[in-house]
Amino acid sequence: MKKINKLKVLKRMLYILLSIILLLSIVTFFVLQKDDFGAEPSGKRLERMKQSKLYKDGQFQNIHHTPAITEGYSMTKVSMDFLFGKSDSKLKPKDSIPHLQTDLKKILKSENIFIWLGHSSYYIQLDGVNFLIDPVFSKYGSPLPIFNKAFEGSDTYQPKDFPVIDYLIITHDHYDHLDYKTVKELRPKVDKVILPLGVGAHFEKWNYKPEQLIEEEWNTEVELKNGLKIIYTPARHFSGRKFKRNTTLWTSYVLTSPTQKIFLGGDSGYDTHFKEIGDKYGPFDFAILENGQYNDAWKYIHALPEDLPKIITDLKAKHIVPVHSGKFALARHAWDEPLNKIIANGKKENFDILTPMIGEPLLLKDSVFNFKEWWHK
Numbered sequence: 001m002k003k004i005n006k007l008k009v010l011k012r013m014l015y016i017l018l019s020i021i022l023l024l025s026i027v028t029f030f031v032l033q034k035d036d037f038g039a040e041p042s043g044k045r046l047e048r049m050k051q052s053k054l055y056k057d058g059q060f061q062n063i064h065h066t067p068a069i070t071e072g073y074s075m076t077k078v079s080m081d082f083l084f085g086k087s088d089s090k091l092k093p094k095d096s097i098p099h100l101q102t103d104l105k106k107i108l109k110s111e112n113i114f115i116w117l118g119h120s121s122y123y124i125q126l127d128g129v130n131f132l133i134d135p136v137f138s139k140y141g142s143p144l145p146i147f148n149k150a151f152e153g154s155d156t157y158q159p160k161d162f163p164v165i166d167y168l169i170i171t172h173d174h175y176d177h178l179d180y181k182t183v184k185e186l187r188p189k190v191d192k193v194i195l196p197l198g199v200g201a202h203f204e205k206w207n208y209k210p211e212q213l214i215e216e217e218w219n220t221e222v223e224l225k226n227g228l229k230i231i232y233t234p235a236r237h238f239s240g241r242k243f244k245r246n247t248t249l250w251t252s253y254v255l256t257s258p259t260q261k262i263f264l265g266g267d268s269g270y271d272t273h274f275k276e277i278g279d280k281y282g283p284f285d286f287a288i289l290e291n292g293q294y295n296d297a298w299k300y301i302h303a304l305p306e307d308l309p310k311i312i313t314d315l316k317a318k319h320i321v322p323v324h325s326g327k328f329a330l331a332r333h334a335w336d337e338p339l340n341k342i343i344a345n346g347k348k349e350n351f352d353i354l355t356p357m358i359g360e361p362l363l364l365k366d367s368v369f370n371f372k373e374w375w376h377k
Contacts, residue, residue: 036143036180038173038202038241041248045215049198052217052249059246060198062236063273066300068245073297081297081332090334096153097326098374100359105163112260112364114286116356118154119327120177120267122288123162126364127257129225132162133169133264133288134177135186141176141328143241148176151335154327154358159185166225167214170195171266172239172250173202176328180206194222194230198248202241217249229256233277235268237301254281260364263287263315267324269300270307274314286364287317292325292338302331305341309349319352319369326358326375336375343373 041049049055069075097118107113107125115123117135124131137158141148159182168190170178178199183190184206193203193213200215214222220232231254239248253264254277263277263284278284289311294302303311312320325338339355346353356362357374 034143035184035206038180039205040242040244041198041201045198045201052197054197054217054249059244060239060249061246062238062271063234064236064271066236066238066269068238068298068301070297070299078295078297085332087329087332088334088337090336091329091332093151093335093375095377097151098357099153099156100357101156102359102361104157104161107163107361114288114321114356114362114364115360116321116323116358116362117157118150118358119325120171120290120323121157122321122323124255124262124364126255126260126262127226127228129166129228130163131167131169131255132165132186134171134266135159135168135182136176136179136327137182138179141179141330143175143180148328148330150327151329157359159189162186162189165190166192167230168193169230169253169264170199171235171252171264172196172237173199173241173248174239174267175241176330177267178202178241183208194253196232196249196251198239201248218251227258230254231256231281233263233281234273235266236271236273237267237269252277254284256281260285262364263289263317265289265323267301268303269298270303270310274311278315278317283316283318286319286321287312287315288321288323289317290324291322291342292333293328293330294333294338295331305338305345308342309345309351312349312351319354320346321354321356321362339373339375 054060069078102115109128111125113125120134121136122133139150139155195215197215197217200213203213216232218232218234222230224230233252233254235250235252237250238245239250252266255262255264261284265288267290290303294304322342342353354369355371
């Protein structure tokens, strides 16, 4: 009799477990239908991707073997540490992030200017042409409004604040670099979109026209307005907005005018590509570099603080603007640690590290700068 009862209990538990799994599967399926998740490349776009030397075994590849997790770590442990591990007591700022609310619409077209907008979003105006890079102006750097909430004071810029955009530039399709709500609201103001191969599938689902999209792969040069040029250059990273990784390409860029060269870094771990870019296209007047949201466990896909001096040297960069911090807590380090470390490295190596606060104009024609360490109060 006891054996029969135990069997009934086990069966009931199994039914409950299977029901929960089924329910979660159904919920996940419907959640993934949200427009926020974008679309997988298909048709002619997919056929073009398959012709790329960077695309093998159904996904894009880095130049060298790039493990998602560093040797000695496991995905399970890293995930548990991230979700439940002890984080730095200064993971998030206690006070509002200092910022300036510059009126972007009143900036003269003749001004060459850079304005950081928090995390990896920034605005550039060069020789009468403007660019908006990786804009994320939502309250959350996630498709679900429960993860990656922006720090107070870091999300004061919204799509309505921008003039007509000549070129919207996307480095890759992760949520902290490509935000559905933001690019949807920007669409009426955007002339062209510069983005890596495969990412156009998201934009077409979001009602951008195919003729708006400049969608290329590494080592492609594109002529822009007013004699400017942009070059797709390698990065060491990954992509994906759902469960499957690397179905779209990731990239860095070299932006050139007749008088200046700017490196737009995107996300990347350290590798030989930085020296190759520096040798071929450098020296650079300015390098916009990822600096933050790092961890030893994912050093191959996000540069560590000790990598930055090597990257700056490889690129032959004169002025360095660190980004990828100051808005979201995507790693477990203190929110201001990346800034403190790059300033310390800059003093040690005699690098010119520029740290404008969010919204503070940086004039690209200047040669001497004096920005405050705004994160210290």
